[in-house]
Amino acid sequence: MKIIHTADVHLGARPDQGFPWSREREQEIWDSFRRLIGRVREERADVLVISGDLFHRQPLMRELKEVNYLFSSIPETAVVLMAGNHDYLDRDSCYPGFAWSKNVTGLWGERCQRVRIPEKNLCVYGCSYHSREVRENLYRGVRPEGREACHLLVAHGGDEKHSPLDIRELEEAGFTYIALGHIHRPGILRENRIAYAGALEPIDRNDEGPHGYMRVLCRGNAVKAEFVPFAVSSYLTLSLQADPETTQFALEEDARRKMDMAGGRNLYKLRITGKRDPEMEFSLRRLEQMDRVVEVSDQTEPAWDFRELSRRYRGSLIGEFVDFFEEKDTDIERKALYYGVEALMKAKRDV
Numbered sequence: 001m002k003i004i005h006t007a008d009v010h011l012g013a014r015p016d017q018g019f020p021w022s023r024e025r026e027q028e029i030w031d032s033f034r035r036l037i038g039r040v041r042e043e044r045a046d047v048l049v050i051s052g053d054l055f056h057r058q059p060l061m062r063e064l065k066e067v068n069y070l071f072s073s074i075p076e077t078a079v080v081l082m083a084g085n086h087d088y089l090d091r092d093s094c095y096p097g098f099a100w101s102k103n104v105t106g107l108w109g110e111r112c113q114r115v116r117i118p119e120k121n122l123c124v125y126g127c128s129y130h131s132r133e134v135r136e137n138l139y140r141g142v143r144p145e146g147r148e149a150c151h152l153l154v155a156h157g158g159d160e161k162h163s164p165l166d167i168r169e170l171e172e173a174g175f176t177y178i179a180l181g182h183i184h185r186p187g188i189l190r191e192n193r194i195a196y197a198g199a200l201e202p203i204d205r206n207d208e209g210p211h212g213y214m215r216v217l218c219r220g221n222a223v224k225a226e227f228v229p230f231a232v233s234s235y236l237t238l239s240l241q242a243d244p245e246t247t248q249f250a251l252e253e254d255a256r257r258k259m260d261m262a263g264g265r266n267l268y269k270l271r272i273t274g275k276r277d278p279e280m281e282f283s284l285r286r287l288e289q290m291d292r293v294v295e296v297s298d299q300t301e302p303a304w305d306f307r308e309l310s311r312r313y314r315g316s317l318i319g320e321f322v323d324f325f326e327e328k329d330t331d332i333e334r335k336a337l338y339y340g341v342e343a344l345m346k347a348k349r350d351v
Contacts, residue, residue, distance in 0.1 A: 235269065
């Protein structure tokens with residue numbers, strides 16, 4: 001049996017709001033989900049599992065129709081889905097009453113339920129969120145039952161406010177595979193048995209690293225689960241190394257070169273490090289205005305010659321300040337020295 005496990009697709013999300021490419025990112029998420037359905041078809045997967053948060057908020061009826069059309073295009077694949085904390089089932093939710101394609105199984109109960117899918121020799125277990133926060137472990141005590149070849153638990157959560165999970169208990173329960181959602185970074189918690197698929201596409205700037213889905217192969221008692229990178233975009237942190245000769249233009253050219261080398265349709269967080277000319281103040285705004293740059297930080301230190309400063313300003317506040325920190329070398333004291341000298345020199349220039 002071949003299982004494609006995805007989660008946290010967040011259809012309808014618009015990442016990087018306020019940036020020119022934000023609407024484009026919203027469409028990318030829909031396009032990636034459509035591509036995933038194509039991949040399911042190509043691989044002739046027996047089961048597609050969506051472990052919550054298919055939508056970023058309550059789905060509209062027209063959106064469910066679009067998704068259901070995609071599900072109907074893979075009629076030989078059993079689709080299993082549940083609602084997570086973002087698309088939870090409130091009283092007006094369209095999820096449960098929707099006329100889903102016959103290959104779709106929705107785990108809409110508030111408590112963990114067992115559903116047989118006889119044509120796949122499969123049992124699935126799971127439930128949906130009925131509020132944005134669920135502080136109890138929804139899966140405590142759930143055990144596989146029956147003689148089916150494959151027993152699949154679909155779960156969403158893993159932190160204090162969203163169904164805290166007991167991974168050891170889940171591991172010992174005896175499920176063939178446990179498909180987790182809610183944590184956006186993919187992670188295999190127990191080799192071949194318990195995994196977070198992670199978000200299909202990164203949703204915000206904290207979702208760094210690869211994104212995609214899990215491919216799970218079950219042959220008897222043997223299970224092999226592997227992560228498959230699939231996302232169009234990634235948030236990448238690029239380090240721009242400065243020295244006393246680095247200029248604003250040189251910094252911008254270095255950023256463009258590194259972004260070109262990274263390729264694709266990535267989003268960038270730029271970190272300027274190293275030691276700069278004390279007279280140089282980099283324009284972060286110019287870097288922020290570069291295409292698909294979401295964040296810029298200047299972590300450089302001015303390349304002061306403290307011995308020269310002590311000699312030149314001996315007897316003044318600047319000289320005494322430098323001499324006070326001369327023998328101190330902790331990180332905090334070092335920062336105090338740099339920030340203090342920079343402030344004193346700026347005050348001197350402004351007089």
